[in-house]
Amino acid sequence: MSGPNTNYDPVEVSALDPANLDAAVQDAVAAIAAATSLDDLKAARIAHQGEKSPLALANREIGALPPSAKAEAGKRVGQARARVSQALSARQAELEAERDERILVDERVDVTVPALRRQLGARHPIELVAQRLVDAFVGMGWEVAEGPELESEWLNFDALNLGPDHPARQMQDTFFLDPVDSGLVLRTQTSPVQIRTMLEQEPPIYVVAPGKVFRTDDLDATHTPVFHQIECLAIDKGLTMAHLRGALDAFVRIMFGEETRTRVRANYFPFTEPSMETDFLCFACHGEETWGSAEPCRTCGGSGWIELGGSGMVNRKVLRTCGIDPDVYSGFAFGLGIERALQLRHGVQGMHEIVEGDVRFSQQFGMGV
Amino acid sequence: MRMPLSWLAEYTDLAPGARGADVAASLVRVGLEEEDLHGGDITGPLVVGRVLSFELEPQKNGKTIRWCTVDVGQNGQMLTEGKHQEIVCGAHNFEVGDLVVCVLPGAVLPGGFAISARKTYGHVSNGMICAEDEIGLGHDHEGIIVLSRLLGEERAATLSPGDDAIALLGLADETVETNVTPDRGYCFSVRGLAREYWHAQGSPEGGYRDPADVATPVATPGGYPVELKDDSPIDGNDGCDRYVARIVRGIDPTRPSPPWMSKRLTQMGMRPISLAVDVTNYVMLAVGQPLHAFDVDRLSGSIVVRRARSGEVLTTLDDVERTLHTDDLLITDGGEQPLAIAGVMGAASSEVSDTTTGVLIEAAHFDPTTVARSSRRHRLITEASKRFERGVDPKVTAAAAQLAVDLLVEHGGGTVDDAVTDVDRTSERTAYLLDVTEPARIVGVDYPRERVVGILRDLGCVVDESGEGTDDTHVLVTPPSWRPDLVDAPDYAEEVARIDGYNNIPSITPTPSDGRGLTHAQKARRVVADALAGAGLTEVLSYPFVAEELADQLMLPADDDRRHAVRLANPLSEERPLLRTSVLASLVDTLRRNVARGHKDVAIYELGLVVRPGGPIGTAPIPGVAARPDAETLEQLYAAVPAQPRRAGILATGQAEQAGWWGPGRAADWSDMVAAVQTVAAALAVPVAVANDPGHAPWHPGRCARITLADGTLVGHAGELHPKVVAALELPARTVAAEFDVDVLVAASSEPVQARPFSTFPPAMTDIALLVAADVAAADVESALRSGAGESLESVVLFDVYEGERIDAGHRSLAYRLTFRAPDRTLTTDEVNDFRDAAVAAAASATGAVQR
Structure with a gap:
């Protein structure tokens, strides 16, 4: 290396010779372009930009120049080094992009292999259907009422105008607790919840009561000793059968859509007067496999219609039993079987799958319906 | 209740062209639900046949068929081949010589079932010998129809092979079957159904012809003596308040019922028996009044209607000896010999027989409750x-008796006694002052006064618009005698709505104003159910009926509360008479069923009520x-209902x-079960603690977790089932289970969660390994660490458990990562070390832990 020399002519220092600088740059650019990997590029960087590279050497020579020549030489060397740097970073970016691309290709897996390591759980659709109905009514301002499943006979029967001689109170319909004179039964309907509500709350009352009910039926395609009902009760001033129809229509729309065909007709229930029955067009045969067909529909028995459930204006006797003045308040009640709603809405043909607890049944429905 | 269209047409006018389905639809509009439709869809040839011979031919499938030759008159093979009909028949309930019903090739049976000659069991069968259900006559498929049994010997004797069976059995005539609700007893008659059909047609003037509208004689002296002696009426109602007795003598017992009557009875689903019996049945079907025919020559004393005496016995017509109850009302001969349980069934002793010439017709009105x-x-x-139990028209009694008398005289050749017995203690219905605007208020349809009054009059009510109390809006209504159900305004409102049409009721959505949504408990229970499903468990529903031996199989201790199950008086199965006291108890079957169906990996849960009376059952x-x-009283009522906590059960294998x-x-x-309960608790943001519980059935004593709230309240248990329980219940080995009280968790979550502030400074972590005796619970070590570590401790994680050669036998090494963070600064290393040492010291003093 040369020492400072104020008389020194920069042109005469070979390292700073423009042609040499140019050549060094050319060499560097060629080496950079030739690098096919980040490692190659690293080697090229050391060779052409490192401490021992021609350009670094040239740079050092500047210090030995007389001040008058420094600026000129510095500018020349700086430009040369910038060109190399530029080439390096451009190539670096290219090679990194290629590498990133290659990694993505290398890391490819077959995402169609099974991903679930754990079994998924599910809710029982009876619960989901009940929840759906409850939510819709809660959305309309109703509340949810509940009561025990083992219930007093008085609340399950007498208070609902089902006197001691009513056929439903026979042992062939109702589970009685032992001893029979304990006055306790497994509730045969969700209606005792109505009575409890009316006894405990002042009108206006707007409640839905979903729950388990029990009858002494053996399990078959259409019966099960344990099933579910949902019942609605409204007590207020000025309620009429028109409001009952309105509530029923809301129910049907929520559950089965706007297109559902229903019919209403008079019926008889001890706890309502007037009473009303709502029927659906049969979901299985759509009213087409009626009597006289080669095979009358088993689901509807050939009538073309399926009972949705009973309803009516709460009997004045029932209101009085609950301490509600029938001359001030009127109300309506209606109930339906949730199993039936499930069958209707989801095409469940029998009863066995609903009650047997085969996990495949619930798992079809996931967490919501 | 059935009704042939031809019979309906006698009492009212059918809409032009109306078929059975139209009549059924009309009746539905006025509230009578269709049940079935019979007949009217058969085309012949369907003929009477006489079985001439048959050969028994055993078949490979184990059946024995009969290869029959049947005389079908000038029909079928007699016309085409000059020989009797050859038919294969699978039934065995007939003999050679019996008259049967044969359907011949070319006929079409109900359901469009076309009959042709076809090869079966090695023969060409030229048609079929029919059973009741095949021709839409009934539902019986026990055997084929033998006409002497269906129509009676007398009627059968008048038939010849080849007679048209469609006409004979009234099969061309459609018969509508409707479901009659308990409040409409009058619809158990063609009279009542015809009236309803007439209403459905708009009650046209003069369009209804009441079959009970016949002249009846008044009571005379010298009639057969009848005494009504009810000395213990039920609810103050006399067991019998009307008794009409009429006597027809000199009946020729060989005279059959007229064919039209036999046919109608058959259409109605009843068997013709003899003229006297058929007449009583026919009149009952026509006007709804049950009648009884006694052989007057077998009666010795007056007819006394009284309650049965204790221990009294009667053999009813169905040959069953019945011990009577003092509530049973009896018809007796002279007050002693019981002749019938009033309104239910007669005794064989006084029944009309094939030699009876004198008949006493009883037309009485009995108390429905009795x-x-x-x-x-x-x-x-x-x-x-x-x-009777639905209510018979108390004013149709005499007319019904008269109709029966007329038929017996006409068809039996008898003569009626002039003397007439009619003991009448019925009272007139009182008029009800009806507010004519009330139906509108109840139904929500603005019925004008004239509409209300018009409908009530059509129904047979007497409406007085000028009597006492009447005004612009009030009228006096006396309901017709056949409508005991019409009592007050809602009853009349229903009638007005029904006749006007339920479909005219508008639909108005009610708008409650102050609903507060789901309660906390209702929401929380959904969270529980969803959390369990989210944790990979499948919700099922099981029946709550369990076996007595289950408590032993679950190894419940003698004093365990879960042994105090309530018992059903009438269980579906004597093997399962108890109501579950835990959800697990009834889930066991469900798990077994899934396993039996080939599901190896099953994880199920159920949320439901269990019954825990906690003491003797009250009344x-x-x-x-x-x-x-x-x-x-209400307090007692509620208190008598046993406690029914809501619990969740989980089973997995x-x-x-x-x-x-x-x-x-x-x-x-076991850990999946603990995790499931912890998942639920976390979903409700309820902190819970876990402890080893070596003594809680039905769990494995070394693999059972007791889960409690922070205050020690028991939530439930989780772990692996006891191997003996698994064996006793025939569950897969190592079945795991959990059960917890949902109500406890729900209650613990009822207060709003209060947010704790958290630090944004960097955490400091330090790991420690503690050597503890093997029987020291990790939960206790962690608890001690927490208590000693101070307020800056953020979390404790047990990241490794080691047992083995590198440490002392009977010990475990527990490796914890402690994370510290202060709310206001970055902790220094020295501070963290101090905290760590304090934590270790606390663990050492509480559990004997030694830092490794």
Whole structure:
């Protein structure tokens, strides 16, 4: 290396010779372009930009120049080094992009292999259907009422105008607790919840009561000793059968859509007067496999219609039993079987799958319906 | 109740061209639900045949068929081949010589079932010998129809092979069957159904012809003596308040019922028996009044209607000896010999027989409750009891007797006694002052006064618009005698709505104003159910009926509360008479069923009520219903209902995680159950503690976790089932289970969660390994660490457990990572070390832990 020399002519220092600088740059650019990997590029960087590279050497020579020549030489060397740097970073970016691309290709897996390591759980659709109905009514301002499943006979029967001689109170319909004179039964309907509500709350009352009910039926395609009902009760001033129809229509729309065909007709229930029955067009045969067909529909028995459930204006006797003045308040009640709603809405043909607890049944429905 | 269209047309005018389905639809509009439709869809040839011979031919399938030759008159093979009809028949309930019903090739049976000659069992069968259900006559398929049994010997004797069976059996005539609700007893008659059909047609003037509208004689002296002696009426109602007795003598017992009557009875689903019996049945079907025919020559004393005496016995017509109850009302001969359970069934002793020439017709009105109780008590549901318990028109009595008398005289050749017995204690219905605007208020349709009055008059009510109390809006209504159900305004409102049409009622959505949404408990229970499903468990529903031996199989200790189950008086199965005291108890079956169906990996749960009486069962009062029971009675009523906590049960077996490309699977174990309960608690933001519980059935004593709230309240248990329980219940080995009280968790979550501030400074972590005796619970070590570590401790994680050669036998090494963070600064290393040492010291003093 040369020492400072104020008389020194920069042109005469070979390292700073423009042609040499140019050549060094050319060499560097060629080496950079030739690098096919980040490692190659690293080697090229050391060779052409490192401490021992021609350009670094040239740079050092500047210090030995007389001040008058420094600026000129510095500018020349700086430009040369910038060109190399530029080439390096451009190539670096290219090679990194290629590498990133290659990694993505290398890391490819077959995402169609099974991903679930754990079994998924599910809710029982009876619960989901009940929840759906409850939510819709809660959305309309109703509340949810509940009561025990083992219930007093008085609340399950007498208070609902089902006197001691009513056929439903026979042992062939109702589970009685032992001893029979304990006055306790497994509730045969969700209606005792109505009575409890009316006894405990002042009108206006707007409640839905979903729950388990029990009858002494053996399990078959259409019966099960344990099933579910949902019942609605409204007590207020000025309620009429028109409001009952309105509530029923809301129910049907929520559950089965706007297109559902229903019919209403008079019926008889001890706890309502007037009473009303709502029927659906049969979901299985759509009213087409009626009597006289080669095979009358088993689901509807050939009538073309399926009972949705009973309803009516709460009997004045029932209101009085609950301490509600029938001359001030009127109300309506209606109930339906949730199993039936499930069958209707989801095409469940029998009863066995609903009650047997085969996990495949619930798992079809996931967490919501 | 059935009704042939031809019979309906006698009492009212059918809409032009109306078919059975149209009539059924009309009746539905006025509230009578269609049940079935019979007949009217057969085209012949369907003929009477006489079985000439048959050969028994055993078949490979184990059946023996009969290869029959049947005389079908000038029909079928007689016309085409000059020989008798050859038919294969599978039934065996007939003999050579019997008259049967044959359907011949070319006929079409109900359901479009076309008959042709076809090869079967090695023969060409030229048609079929029919059973009842095949020709739409009934539902009986026990055997083929033998006409002497269906129509009676007398009627059968008049038939010849080849007679048209469609006309004979009334099959061309459609018969509508409707479901009659308990409040409409009058619809158990063609009279009542015709009236309803007439209403459905708009009640056209003069369009209804009442079959009971016949002249009846008044009571005379010298009639057969009848005494009504009810000395213990039920609810103050006399067991019998009307008794008409008419006598027809000199009947020729060989005279058959007229064919039209036999046909109608057959269409109605009843068997013709003899003229006297057929007449009583026919009149009952026509006007709804059950009649009884006694052989007057077998009666010795006056007819006394009284309650049965204790221990009294009667053999009814169905040959069953019945011990009577003092509530049973009896018809007796002279007050002693019982002749019948009133309104239910007669005794064989006084029944008309094939030699009876003198008949006493009983047309009486019995108390509905009395008949209903007798019918249920003796499990005898008869045509008579069905009608009486729903209420028979007390004013149709005499007319019904007259109709029967007329038919017996006309068809039996008898003569009626002039003397007439009619003991009448019925009272007139009183008029009800009806507010004519009330139906509008109840129904929500603005019925004008004229509409209300018009409908009530059409229904047979007498409407007085000028009597006492009447004004612009009030009229006096007296309901017709056949409508005991019409009592007050809602009853009349229903009638107005029904006749005007339920479909005219508008639909108005009610708008409650102050709903508060779901309660906390209702929401929280959904969270529980969803959390369990989210944790990979499948919700099922099981029946709550369990076996007595289950408590032993679950190894419940003698004093365990879960042994105090309530018992059903009438369980579906004697093997399962108890109501579950835990949800697990009834889930066991469900798990077994899934396993039996080939599901190896099953994880199920159920949320439901269990019954925990906690002591002896009390007696729930049955107060009156006229008014609200007093507070004390209500209190007793509620208190008598045993406690029914809501619990969740979980059972799992098989793999919790599947084997796959990622490696081997993992079997469900005790920890999955603990995790499930912890998942639920976390979902409700309720902190819970876990402890080893070596003594809680039905769990494995070394693999059972007791889960409690922070205050020690028991939530439930989780872990692996005891191997003996698993064996006793025949569950897969290592079945795991959990059960917890949902109510406890729900209650613990009822207060709003209060947010704790958290630090944004960097955490400091330090790991420690503690050597503890093997029987020291990790939960206790962690608890001690927490108590000693101070307020800056953020979390404690047990990241490794080591047992083995490198440490002392009987010990475990527990490796914890402690994370510290202060709310206001970055902790220094020295501070963290101090905290760590304090934590270790606390663990050492509480559990004997030694830092390694």
